[in-house]
Amino acid sequence: MAENAQEKKYNLEDLLNKAKGIFEQVKKETSKNLNVLIAGKTGAGKSTLINAVFGSEVAPTGSGKPLTQNIEQYQITNNFSIFDTKGLEMAAFDETVSQIRDLLKEQKTKPVYEQIHIAWLCIPEGNRRIEEGEKEFHKIFKEFDLPVITIITKAIQDADEKGVKFSDIVKKELSINDDKYFQRVRALEVEDDEGEIKKRLGLIKDNKGNDGLIEKTYALLPKGQNTAFARHQKYNEELRQNAAREHARELINHYSIAAGGVTAAPIPFSDFVLLLPTQIGMIAHVSNAYGLDMSADTAKKLAIAFAGVAGAGFGVKLAVGSLFKIIPGLGSIAGGTMNATIATTTTKLMGHAYLSYLDDNFDELENAISSISPDILKEYWDKAKVFFPDDAKNIASK
DSSP, X not given: OOSSOOOEEEEHHHHHHHHHHHHHHHHHHHXXXXXXXXXXXXXXXXXXXXXXXXXXXXXXXXXXXXEETTEEEEEEETTEEEEEEOOOSGGGHHHHHHHHHHHHHHHHTSOGGGSOOEEEEEEEGGGOXXXXXXXXXXXXHHHTTOOEEEEEESXXXXXXXXXXXXXXXXXXXXXXXOGGGEEEOBOSOEEOTTSOEEOOBSSSXXXXXXXXXXXXXXXXXXXXXXXXXHHHOSSOHHHHHHHHHHHHHHXXXXXXXXXXXHTSSOEEGGGGGGGHHHHHHHHHHHHHHTTOOOOHHHHHHHHHHHHHHHHHHTTEEEEESSEEEEEEOSSHHHHSXXXXXXXXXXXXXXXXXXXXHHHHTGGGHHHHHHTOOHHHHHHHHHHHHHHSHHHHHHHHTO
16 A cells, blocks of 8 residues: 555535535425414404514515415515414404415325415404404314314403403303413513513413413424424524524434435545535535525535544545645545445534533523534543444444
């Protein structure tokens, strides 16, 4: 065996462009669309509720895309939309009912991932009555087998001076026999007439263990859509982190298998950079699962850091400039070949190392990304090898 194999160079921008293409392809294959319909008359607190659950100013007035005169679509992300119905007031009632029927009929002809997946029917507590439009909408949602949660908004006082609860009236009028389809919500803190501050209510599980709107919505959504909902909602941090972790693990498995495909025919260890586009696509996608949009500069930084970690494990040195320069070292690893098993397990360990880093820094993700370094990644790489000993053996034995 020669003391050193020939030095190899790879264009950094070419690698990143390939990574972007792989990322976009996998995103198409793995993305789960989420469509939420929210209905209620003007002043029911729909925008306040949307902003409380999904983040401030998600639904500013007038920002929606009109689908009809009385239905607007808010495109929150490429695969998450909120449909807002207007005009439950009597003046526009017949027209709105007709339009919502047409919308739901059209939705039923589409693939499941493009359909509306759940409805929130908002009824303000202050009026203490249910209007015909609200009853009709609830009936239509049930008619189209659309899961619907009836939400009493602006909840301050359930029982009136005679002790009659508005929640009981609503449940009776709409024949709601299971609380998983019903929730009282106060989306903002308010001050009552006595100056007492009433905190938000009903968005998440209370101290008695009763589920809130977010948990109930998650439970009613189909598999895949519920994970998307958990990742997009901003109020239940634990649910959001768990969903991000679950989605990231699925992505890591997907990319690890793809990396194995790159080495279906074994390649020299000195060509390990050929795996990098798949691995950087994975890193970008896992970042996306955690709500991070990676800039080109950040992608470059991570590409360099991960290449350095992986290269050290394969007995090669890395010089970085506008080109990746791969300098093989001494030993059987540098002179040997990489097969699909090694490529798959290396990518899996890399993904889980990065996932663990994001998980440990979930409360300050932006700062974590800006401060990442090869030393940090090496630390998490070593932890991943301990957590997945069989995969670590697959690499070490080659």
